[in-house]
Amino acid sequence: MEDKDLVVCAGLLYLQHRRRHRHRRRMWVHKQHGEFHRLVRELRLDEERFQRYFRLDREQFDSLLSKTGPLLSMQSTNYRRPISPAERLPICLRFLATGDSYRTVAYSYRVGVSTVASVVRQVTRVIWDALVGEFMPTPTTEDWRSIAEGFQRRWAFPNCLGSIDGKHVVIRAPDNSGALFYNYKGTYSVVLLAVVDAEYCFCVVDVGAYGRTSDGGVLANSTFGQKLQDGTLGLPQDGLLPGAEHLGPQPYVFVADEAFPLRCNLLRPFPGRQSGSHRVFNYRLSHARLIVENTFGIHTSQWRMYRGVIGISPLNVDACVKATCVLHNFLQRTTTTNTSTCRPTSCRQ
Structure with missing residues (x-):
């Protein structure tokens, strides 16, 4: 056997020995x-x-x-x-x-x-x-109609498809981000935009907007907001209001606060101090709108990562927020003692 072959054989034997005795x-x-x-x-x-x-x-x-x-x-x-x-x-x-x-x-x-x-x-x-x-499927027309029935049954607000609001999720300032995430509260954040049903469950969530963006801007830039604007959400046809059938069919609506724009399918309160029927309307709308604030209160008390500054990257924050939102629905629908008896003012943050 030539010297070259001996060297190759010796090398193979050495490697075999290493594999047998390698620490695992x-x-x-x-x-x-x-x-x-x-x-x-x-x-x-x-x-x-x-x-x-x-x-x-x-x-x-x-x-x-x-x-x-x-x-x-x-x-x-x-x-x-x-x-x-x-x-x-x-x-x-x-x-x-x-x-x-x-x-x-x-x-x-x-x-x-x-x-x-x-x-x-x-x-x-x-x-x-x-x-x-x-636990958070894309709502169909029948789903929207069922949500409206829930608002009418539980909160006496007809033709309501959900309560909308945004929540700032405080994060550590990302490197080289400038003022993109800097919000009006003086912290850095990403925004959770949510649509909530009458049972304190999330119907739609949109996560990741920059903290500097207003609630109206977050809505306009979200997939949900664009579909609402385009009329492609699959909303039910206009329906009669209980006790006001003489007015004819009226559109189904979402309810929000003053930070959101007024649209055909998006109601906000009358501005300033009101009296008479406008004051009653604002009270009734506020009663329905508080559902989303109460849901945020329940949500953040359950998942305490929201109580402080989340020190991870914005992309991972988005994933954590989405996970807690769908877990919220999972818990609401699988817990026997939930918020079914919670009134709008009793859970407010």
């Missing part, structure tokens, strides 16, 4: 047991503490895991065994429920900061994709 990392987490192994398993024995920790009860958590788990599974490699969906979901929910920094969550679960960032980035998008079709 078993997990993408530290070996110490974090909150998942220590606390979360204990919480399953106490329904109340479990709900306070995750903002979901055990049945809701298991249901959410069954819906998102297949999309969260990652393939094991020769080097690492990935974090399971059963642990990825708690990491994300804990971030949304507390607003703690990535570093704090990473320390609690004994994983790296970059791992928490990756988990939150992935899981929030999976939550939206897994739930939106069932």
